[in-house]
Amino acid sequence: MEKGARHRTNAEKNHPAGSESKTGSGEGGVSLKKEIGLVSACGIIVGNIIGSGIFVSPKGVLENAGSVGLALIIWIVTGLITAVGALCYAELGVTIPKSGGDYSYVKDIFGGLAGFLRLWIAVLVIYPTNQAVIALTFSNYVLQPFFPTCFPPEFGLRLLAAICLLLLTWVNCSSVRWATRVQDIFTAGKLLALALIIIMGVVQIGKGEYFWLEPKNAFATFQEPSIGLIALAFLQGSFAYGGWNFLNYVTEELVDPYKNLPRAIFISIPLVTFVYVFANVAYVTAMSPQELLASNAVAVTFGEKLLGVMSWIMPISVALSTFGGVNGSLFTSSRLFFAGAREGHLPSVLAMIHVKRCTPLSALLPCLGPPSPPPPPASVKQRQDLGVSGEKL
Structure with missing residues (x-):
């Protein structure tokens, strides 16, 4: 116990950013509050x-x-691979208790240039x-029911995506507590939607609809297997697990990060793996x-087959x-931008905190992205047609 306490004290001395005041103002001025508890961390x-x-x-x-x-x-x-990576980040998070995630670890380990x-x-x-592509995916799923026989208009997609980004930026600028509450509510909504899918699957199995789960049918191949294709399958699966390291970007705002960072990872990664496997x-x-291969949005097709008139639940769930x-x-x-500015790698104005x-x-305003020409309409439509959100780039 003494050794652990001594190690923690030394870490806090070496990295004072990880032990800031809970009140939001320390001796040096205003600082970010420690408002993220275990539930919000999991969220x-x-x-x-x-x-x-x-x-x-x-x-x-x-x-x-x-x-x-x-x-x-x-x-x-x-x-399992995601869990291994997350455990490594849990160790990094308590060893280098700074916000900024990958950037902070790369800078401290490999130097300022890296x-x-x-x-x-x-x-x-x-x-x-x-962020732009996630917002476009959101607007596509919101508007698509109003245009069942064609693509939604490009202007409408971009306008709704911009409104989404501006609204959530305002929420994040207004209050950390508001932002975490929004995150908690929508995370609960995602889990409820996936729980509905899993429950419907259990009902189907109870009815004897498990033909493709029997070993002789489950491993019946419909194409010639190859190492390259299996590698691509792993890449697609990894895409769906992207985002597991994001809690490390807000380490300094966690309540007792030495306990809650590892706990949140231990709870969240097995939960997501369980949900993903049983949803499939x-x-x-x-x-x-x-x-399944003919569908551009598997959950939507699944809902259309089993939910009937309530099939609208699935596209709304994807949008939320x-x-x-x-x-x-x-x-x-x-x-991340805040941490970079604090270290002198971005303009110092980005390290300022609202009093x-x-x-x-x-630091929130640059997250909207630098000015750039919009993508050509065909590229956006091709992404939507393929069902690719680009969320985890």
Whole structure:
């Protein structure tokens, strides 16, 4: 016990950012409050992982795996790989208790130049495109029911996506507590939607609809297997687990990060793996591999087959899931910009905190992305037609 306490004290001395005041103001001025408890920490991890991937990625995994059985194994293995990575990040998070996630770890371990490059790649490429495409996916699922026989208009898609980004940026600028409440609510909504899918799958199994789960049928291949295709299947599965490291971007705002960071990871990753595997089991109780491969949005097709007049629940669930994904991405990426500015790798104005609200307001605004020409209409439509959200880039 004494050794652990001594190690923790030394870590706090070496990295004072991890032991800031809970009141939001320390001796040096205003600081970010420690307002994120265990439940909200789990909400950030689960909410960032579960975007639109599980609703569309099963098609890509199955297509490249070549059989239902191998596809389910890939979902389990990618979950285990994610768990290993998350455990490594849990150790890094308590050893280097700074906000900023990957950037902070790369900078402290490999030096300032490596951290600078990692930061600017995220600032210029990763997060602006990430948030834009998640928001476009949200607007597509909201507007598509109003245009059942054609694509929604490009102007409408972009306008709704912009409104989504602006609204959630305002929420994050206003209050950390509001932002975490939004994240908690939409994470609960995602889990309820996936729980509905799993329950319907259990009902189907109870009715004897488990033809594709029997071993002789589950491993019946519908294409010639190859190492390259299996690797692509793993890539598709990994896409759906992306976001598992986002809690490390807000380490300094966690209540007792030495306990809650590992606990949140231990709870969230097994939960997501369980949900993903059994959601895929549910899908194949209602759809054959051929039907699943023909679908551009697997969960929507699943709902149409089993929910009847209530099938509208699935596209709304996907829309709400992506809306929560935008919030989680804004919340965490702003802390990356804040950490970079604090270290001198971005303009110092981005390290400023609102005096009354204790939010990194100036770091949130660049998360909307630098000015750039809109993507050509065909590229957006091709993404939507393929069911690819691009959420975890």
